[in-house]
Amino acid sequence: xxxxxxxxxxxxxxxxxxxxxxxxxxxxxxxxxxxxxxxxxxxxxxxxxxxxxxxxxxxxxxxxxxxxxxxxxxxxxxxxxxxxxxxxxxxxxxxxxxxxxxxxxxxxxxxxxxxxxxxxxxxxxxxxxxxxxxxxxxxxxxxxxxxxxxxxxxxxxxxxxxxxxxxxxxxxxxxxxxxxxxxxxxxxxxxxxxxxxxxxxxxxxxxxxxxxxxxxxxxxxxxxxxxxxxxxxxxxxxxxxxxxxxxxxxxxxxxxxxxxxxxxxxxxxxxxxxxxxxxxxxxxxxxxxxxxxxxxxxxxxxxxxxxxxxxxxxxxxxxxxxxxxxxxxxxxxxxxx
Numbered sequence: 001x002x003x004x005x006x007x008x009x010x011x012x013x014x015x016x017x018x019x020x021x022x023x024x025x026x027x028x029x030x031x032x033x034x035x036x037x038x039x040x041x042x043x044x045x046x047x048x049x050x051x052x053x054x055x056x057x058x059x060x061x062x063x064x065x066x067x068x069x070x071x072x073x074x075x076x077x078x079x080x081x082x083x084x085x086x087x088x089x090x091x092x093x094x095x096x097x098x099x100x101x102x103x104x105x106x107x108x109x110x111x112x113x114x115x116x117x118x119x120x121x122x123x124x125x126x127x128x129x130x131x132x133x134x135x136x137x138x139x140x141x142x143x144x145x146x147x148x149x150x151x152x153x154x155x156x157x158x159x160x161x162x163x164x165x166x167x168x169x170x171x172x173x174x175x176x177x178x179x180x181x182x183x184x185x186x187x188x189x190x191x192x193x194x195x196x197x198x199x200x201x202x203x204x205x206x207x208x209x210x211x212x213x214x215x216x217x218x219x220x221x222x223x224x225x226x227x228x229x230x231x232x233x234x235x236x237x238x239x240x241x242x243x244x245x246x247x248x249x250x251x252x253x254x255x256x257x258x259x260x261x262x263x264x265x266x267x268x269x270x271x272x273x274x275x276x277x278x279x280x281x282x283x284x285x286x287x288x289x290x291x292x293x294x295x296x297x298x299x300x301x302x303x304x305x306x307x308x309x310x311x312x313x314x315x316x317x318x319x320x321x322x323x324x325x326x327x328x329x330x331x332x333x334x335x336x337x
Contacts, residue, residue, distance in 0.1 A: 015034060048176025056168065059155035060134060066150050069126035069174045076117055080131040080154055081106050082311035083166055086182055089173040095125035102305065102313070119143055129172060156310045159229060166312060182312060189315045190233070193322050193330075197235040200326050205239040206231050207262035207290070210249060211269050212279075218257070221268070222250045224312060227307055230321040236264075260286055266324060268307065270298035294328040297324050 054066045072194055074095035075081040081100040082288020090105055098114035100106045112121040119140050122130065128151055132141075134155040142152045152172065154165045163183045208227045211219040221227035222244035231238050241261035244250040252260075265288070267274050276296045285291050298333035299307070299320070322330040 007277050011051045029206040048170075048180065049284045050171050050174040050176060053092065054171065056152070056171075058153040059161075059165075060153040062151075062153065064152050066129055066152075066172060067148075070172060072125065073173070074112060074122055074125050074130045075100065076112065076122075076130060076132035076136055077154075078102065078305075079309045079311035080169070082309065082313060083154075083169045084131065084173070086312040087166065087170045087173065087175045087179045089169070089175055092173065094127060095122060116171065123147065123149070131169065131172075154310075157224070159226070159314065162312075162314055163187060164308050165310070174309050186312060186315050190318060193315075193318055194233045196329055197233065197322065197326060200235045200329055203235055203237050203262065204263045204325065206236045206264045206266060206325060207239040207257070207260070208266045208268055209274070211272075212274055212282075213269075213272075214251075217251050217253045219249050220252050222248050224248045226310060226317070227268075227321075230307065230318045231325070233318055234322045234325045236325050239263075254282060254284055258288060261289050263289045263293070264297065264325065266297065266321075267298045271304055274298075282298040299324075 014114060022107055050069065052066065052068050056064055056066075058064055070104070071082060071092055072094045073089065073092045075084050075093055078097065078100045081093065081096050082102055084090060085103050085106060090103070093106065093109050095112045096106050096109045097117070098111050099246070100109070110121070110125060112118055112125065117137065117140055122144065130144060130149060130151045132151055132153055133152055136151070136153065144151050152168075156162045156165050163186060164181050167176075167179050169192070170176045172184075208221040208231070209218050210221055219239045221238070223238060223241050223246075225248050228238050228241075239260045240250060240252050243252060243256050243260065265279065267276070267279065276298060277297055279285060280291050291297055302318045303317070306313040306320060309317075319330070
């Protein structure tokens with residue numbers, strides 16, 4: 001389940017976290033010759049050069065063949081956009097979603113739509129490959145395959161999966177060496193946080209709130225999410241784990257929260273209107289240890305993005321969580337409390 005496109009969504013869409021199905025559009029006629037957008041060697045490393053055609057199995061288990069080195073890339077999710085730019089392939093990106101706001105250079109790339117990707121816009125960008133996440137409409141994939149435009153689904157389930165996707169994008173774009181160097185750096189930073197957190201005393205119970213727009217209950221980050229992995233990495237327990245029932249983003253009643261007694265609450269929905277004051281005003285929440293002891297923390301939009309997007313900034317998210325949960329070890333964060 002992805003939270004990437006939450007900005008601008010209605011609360012009900014946030015609750016379901018489902019990507020709206022796109023309309024099936026007619027397939028245009030075969031395109032004329034495509035104009036290259038970047039030289040073939042723009043991000044290639046001699047030692048790690050990719051051999052084409054490149055055959056791979058994506059995160060949806062689909063066999064995909066990329067005939068030649070992509071010069072034109074459409075990225076259909078914020079996380080994939082961040083990966084492409086991070087491995088030095090940003091000059092090849094010819095289409096992104098309305099939600100792709102990082103890095104800044106991505107904001108000026110032509111858009112292919114938001115919740116409903118526009119097939120005509122994608123094909124009009126003349127891509128050599130489309131990078132997407134799970135939930136990308138099957139109808140669009142089918143139409144693109146008819147046009148011999150490969151679609152690669154990236155859907156990592158953990159930090160190791162994020163690193164694997166960085167390497168995969170590097171292989172796809174002949175940027176293997178840049179991807180390998182990035183993976184090494186990200187792994188080193190994650191491991192450094194874990195190692196430092198081992199010296200912390202106690203394991204605080206932390207509730208990471210995703211949405212509180214429905215009276216009487218909240219949506220929280222449960223087991224199996226990147227946020228859950230971050231909490232574990234900094235030596236904290238996920239407060240909602242006992243009632244998650246196997247759900248990654250469970251709905252938790254106010255009554256259940258009182259019983260769970262979280263010692264810290266992180267408001268991942270602060271950019272969407274929640275606040276420390278609003279939380280304290282919820283019926284019964286004044287006795288929750290986190291509220292009683294003043295340990296309710298709000299996150300900025302950037303911090304929400306880096307804790308929810310499975311891309312190279314996911315380690316920024318871990319470091320932000322470490323500062324919030326373990327300020328005695330990692331220093332104060334720039335979040336407002």
